[in-house]
Amino acid sequence: xxxxxxxxxxxxxxxxxxxxxxxxxxxxxxxxxxxxxxxxxxxxxxxxxxxxxxxxxxxxxxxxxxxxxxxxxxxxxxxxxxxxxxxxxxxxxxxxxxxxxxxxxxxxxxxxxxxxxxxxxxxxxxxxxxxxxxxxxxxxxxxxxxxxxxxxxxxxxxxxxxxxxxxxxxxxxxxxxxxxxxxxxxxxxxxxxxxxxxxxxxxxxxxxxxxxxxxxxxxxxxxxxxxxxxxxxxxxxxxxxxxxxxx
Amino acid sequence: xxxxxxxxxxxxxxxxxxxxxxxxxxxxxxxxxxxxxxxxxxxxxxxxxxxxxxxxxxxxxxxxxxxxxxxxxxxxxxxxxxxxxxxxxxxxxxxxxxxxxxxxxxxxxxxxxxxxxxx
Numbered sequence: 001x002x003x004x005x006x007x008x009x010x011x012x013x014x015x016x017x018x019x020x021x022x023x024x025x026x027x028x029x030x031x032x033x034x035x036x037x038x039x040x041x042x043x044x045x046x047x048x049x050x051x052x053x054x055x056x057x058x059x060x061x062x063x064x065x066x067x068x069x070x071x072x073x074x075x076x077x078x079x080x081x082x083x084x085x086x087x088x089x090x091x092x093x094x095x096x097x098x099x100x101x102x103x104x105x106x107x108x109x110x111x112x113x114x115x116x117x118x119x120x121x122x123x124x125x126x127x128x129x130x131x132x133x134x135x136x137x138x139x140x141x142x143x144x145x146x147x148x149x150x151x152x153x154x155x156x157x158x159x160x161x162x163x164x165x166x167x168x169x170x171x172x173x174x175x176x177x178x179x180x181x182x183x184x185x186x187x188x189x190x191x192x193x194x195x196x197x198x199x200x201x202x203x204x205x206x207x208x209x210x211x212x213x214x215x216x217x218x219x220x221x222x223x224x225x226x227x228x229x230x231x232x233x234x235x236x237x238x239x240x241x242x243x244x245x246x247x
Numbered sequence: 248x249x250x251x252x253x254x255x256x257x258x259x260x261x262x263x264x265x266x267x268x269x270x271x272x273x274x275x276x277x278x279x280x281x282x283x284x285x286x287x288x289x290x291x292x293x294x295x296x297x298x299x300x301x302x303x304x305x306x307x308x309x310x311x312x313x314x315x316x317x318x319x320x321x322x323x324x325x326x327x328x329x330x331x332x333x334x335x336x337x338x339x340x341x342x343x344x345x346x347x348x349x350x351x352x353x354x355x356x357x358x359x360x361x362x363x364x365x366x
Contacts, residue, residue, distance in 0.1 A: 044253030111275030203307030
């Protein structure tokens with residue numbers, strides 16, 4: 001963590017910081033837009049500021065906004081946020097051997113601060129977990145510097161976006177930028193044919209089941225898409241009808 | 248203080264703090280407990296399909312529906328904005344700041360249609 005002096009004094013802290021600084025302007029532009037979208041989706045300034053400073057997960061923030069606006073119950077919003085965040089569950093399995101030497105509270109804070117780009121840059125810099133105390137210390141210092149600047153640029157720019165949004169008329173429809181951000185993320189996830197199937201099934205099911213109360217159409221759609229994809233996968237691996245190669 | 252507080256709602260504040268906890272739990276999932284454990288195989292395979300499903304389930308109704316009904320007009324700025332954004336993304340093949348470019352090019356299409364023509 002960036003608040004531990006042992007991490008801050010280590011040379012790898014600066015390196016982690018520098019490697020993230022190269023992409024920080026992109027993070028900041030996106031954070032700014034998310035801040036504007038939060039206010040334009042109908043959150044009050046206090047709610048938007050709380051979200052900007054604590055949640056630190058753009059996709060789950062953006063996915064939660066239309067649900068909060070529609071008055072969906074808390075558990076549906078949290079379950080949707082968790083599903084959007086499932087990629088981090090996969091990352092956490094990868095990061096486990098790097099972090100298990102830390103006490104639990106430090107693991108949780110390190111996990112919180114390890115968003116997509118931090119995970120990518122960290123595992124690129126350190127393909128293997130450290131074997132001795134010095135290596136582990138260097139890795140934690142890198143992670144602290146890298147995750148620290150990522151958090152700071154995201155939160156700082158989101159707060160600026162929240163404040164600026166109060167001076168822009170709602171009628172302009174800037175909140176739609178939040179949906180476009182989700183479209184961009186969807187496109188970057190759609191890198192296999194089966195994931196396109198998942199998106200297609202979920203989108204159709206969410207519209208078809210729209211009349212369900214409590215925004216349950218979202219959860220129904222996710223369950224339907226995952227079930228269809230697992231069934232198709234099982235069929236394909238049984239090799240019954242196709243010679244298709246998995247993407 | 249009214250611009251600051253607006254229509255602040257206690258449940259919404261709790262929901263937002265809940266989302267922050269969701270971030271911590273998802274990012275730390277496999278190193279919260281000291282004991283080593285693993286998900287069942289089917290759940291591991293299902294993991295890769297759930298995030299895109301969740302995004303699609305949130306996005307699609309926001310694009311093709313209005314007040315709970317399918318739209319029956321093509322005079323809707325959202326359709327062209329999404330098409331423009333996706334066109335940019337696939338033109339750039341998802342490289343570099345493609346998501347940011349998707350947002351910007353989508354809004355370049357959206358704002359004139361929405362503000363200018365009222366679509």
